[in-house]
Every structure is written in C-alpha cells, then in structure tokens.
Amino acid sequence: xxxxxxxxxxxxxxxxxxxxxxxxxxxxxxxxxxxxxxxxxxxxxxxxxxxxxxxxxxxxxxxxxxxxxxxxxxxxxxxxxxxxxxxxxxxxxxxxxxxxxxxxxxxxxxxxxxxxxxxxxxxxxxxxxxxxxxxxxxxxxxxxxxxxxxxxxxxxxxxxxxxxxxxxxxxxxxxxxxxxxxxxxxxxxxxxxxxxxxxxxxxxxxxxxxxxxxxxxxxxxxxxxxxxxxxxxxxxxxxxxxxxxxxxxxxxxxxxxxxxxxxxxxxxxxxxxxxxxxxxxxxxxxxxxxxxxxxxxxxxxxxxxxxxxxxxxxxxxxxxxxxxxx
Numbered sequence: 001x002x003x004x005x006x007x008x009x010x011x012x013x014x015x016x017x018x019x020x021x022x023x024x025x026x027x028x029x030x031x032x033x034x035x036x037x038x039x040x041x042x043x044x045x046x047x048x049x050x051x052x053x054x055x056x057x058x059x060x061x062x063x064x065x066x067x068x069x070x071x072x073x074x075x076x077x078x079x080x081x082x083x084x085x086x087x088x089x090x091x092x093x094x095x096x097x098x099x100x101x102x103x104x105x106x107x108x109x110x111x112x113x114x115x116x117x118x119x120x121x122x123x124x125x126x127x128x129x130x131x132x133x134x135x136x137x138x139x140x141x142x143x144x145x146x147x148x149x150x151x152x153x154x155x156x157x158x159x160x161x162x163x164x165x166x167x168x169x170x171x172x173x174x175x176x177x178x179x180x181x182x183x184x185x186x187x188x189x190x191x192x193x194x195x196x197x198x199x200x201x202x203x204x205x206x207x208x209x210x211x212x213x214x215x216x217x218x219x220x221x222x223x224x225x226x227x228x229x230x231x232x233x234x235x236x237x238x239x240x241x242x243x244x245x246x247x248x249x250x251x252x253x254x255x256x257x258x259x260x261x262x263x264x265x266x267x268x269x270x271x272x273x274x275x276x277x278x279x280x281x282x283x284x285x286x287x288x289x290x291x292x293x294x295x296x297x298x299x300x301x302x303x304x305x306x307x308x309x310x311x312x313x314x315x316x317x318x319x320x321x322x323x324x325x326x
Contacts (some may be wrong), residue, residue: 002029003029005070006028007065007073008032009034009035009102010077011033011051011077012033012037012039012041013035013075014043014180014184015117015180016033016073017042017043019232020046020182021044024048029048032049032069032147033045033052033079034054034065036055038053038054043184056076056101057101057203062098063109068109069106070112070113070114072102073185074099076095076307077098077150078091079119081190081197085121085147085150086282088149093152094172096157097154099161100160103160103170103172111172113228113239113240114171115175115239116173116175116236119148120179121150121151121179122154122176122247125138128288129285131222131257132152133285135255136249136289137292137294141276161294163165165245165247171212172245175234175248176250178250179193179225180193180226180228181225181228182313182314183226183314183317197313198258199318202266202273203315203319203322208325212275213273213274213276215259215277216282217258217278218279219259219275220258220259221253221257221284222255222300223289224252225254225307228303230305231250233301234250234295237301238299244298248298249290249292252288252290252301253289253290253303254307255289261311268311289305
C-alpha cells in the first residue's frame, strides 16, 4: 500500500498539512494534497506530494482529485475558533458540498476507504451547559442539538458517511476531533483555537513588555485539548480499522479551564499576566471533554500526550514565528 495513491483534502490547513508530513514519514510515496487556498497560504507544503489548488465544492474537481486513489482523507472545511464559527454559520455549513461531492466521486472511482474529520461540535448543547458536565460519549450527539452551522454540517456529513458505508462498497471512517492544537496552525487572524491564541497573546505581551491578556468569558469554561501528534496517530489507526464503522471520539480526556490553560502558558513563558475578562465575547459551551471508552475498547489506545508537553511545543513554534516577523 505504500505505493497506492492517498488523497489529503484540506492539506493547506493545520491538521491536513501535518497529516501529509505524517504519511510521508510512514513512507507513503504517492500523496495528492489539495486545498482551496493559494499555496503561499498553506501552513506546510510537501516537496514530494502532488500539491493541487482546487475548490472541492465542485464535483468535477472531486472526480479529478480521487481518480486512482485508494484512501481519501477529508479534512477540508471552513472553520476556526469559536469567534469564527459564531460569525460564519453559512460558510461553515457550505462545507457540506465538499464532503457530499467527495463521497459521490469516491464511490464512482471505487476508492477503498474514506475518512471524514468530524468535530465535538456535533454534541448536544444541552449536555454542555455547565463546567460539571460529564465527559461526552458518542451517543450524546442525540437527540441532535449541535453547534449551529458548523456542528450541523458535521453531523449531517457523519450520517451521510454512514449511509455510504451501509449502502455501497465504500468503507467510511469518522472521527470526532476535540480541540486539536500544535505547531503549523493558525495563531492569529480569527481562526485560531484557544491554545494558540493564548500562546500568541502572552508571547506578544512578553516581547512588547506589557502584562495584560484578554480572556473571552470568565475563563471558567472547560475543555480538553488534543495535541496534533495524538490526532494524527488516531486518524491513521481509525482509517485502517476493520470494523469501526461509526463515529468515534478522538480527543484528550485531560480537562482544564481556560484560566488553567493561561496558567500553564504563563509558566512556560516565565511571566505573570493581568487578566481582563471580556464577558460579552463568544465562549461556546461551558464544559466539554472526551469520553474515550469506545476508542480504548476498539483500538486499545487513546490520546495520551500531556497538555503541558503540547503547549511547550506550540509556544516555541509560535514564538519563533513572531520573532521572525517582528
């Protein structure tokens, strides 16, 4: 299989770019990397992959992309942090065109396996209303009340993948990513997630000699954050699994508050910040983390890289990026 053609959609993004690198390190030699963004906006570009700039909302482009492929990874989506998701519901939902057309094209091309990156945003909001909310099991997506826009698109696309698995020869696999972070991702511009945003704010304060940081909400809202290396390993195991034909959580179970996340980055930076809380800023749900019972049962594995380790790597990468441009 090392010579089979593998497709990575969304390869100019954070997880997609890291996935191309991961597969190359696994010695896959025929990787086709696709993103809608111009290549000078990709977070990473492989020297050996077949890099294409295409809009996968078009079924004709999807047919071109999957031709001759054995595996397709769909990580292409219009998404970002909570601020972007709350303000761009229409754009987030239009990602349904990408997944729908990729599935149609993959069946036509007799692709063997298709991976869809879903999200913890599919979970019922009623189960995430306070910081004492229990860890989310896969069954907690129903009755359906996901994040408006982005979450609804992911939930619909999950179901479509399931129907393709049951009604065609295309094998689909779905992972629900929980707040993936790490190097080679957005840390400015509005699409960044909390770990990257906090690292960037503290780095800028340290460089500029200031000591104030803005925090959205009270900082008491809780999340679990999954380091990119765990996300990649889990994705690779899930697409190969013989019978994991249902959505599965792919996230850390190490749950922290945003205030604790700031504490951890302050310790890495060796600085203490004055915190200014923006109580009218979007914060999403109040409590969310991953119940990993199902992935442990089927893979005998779960994400295990400590948050502190991932933050150190992420801080170092963002710091170097900022210093190069300052």
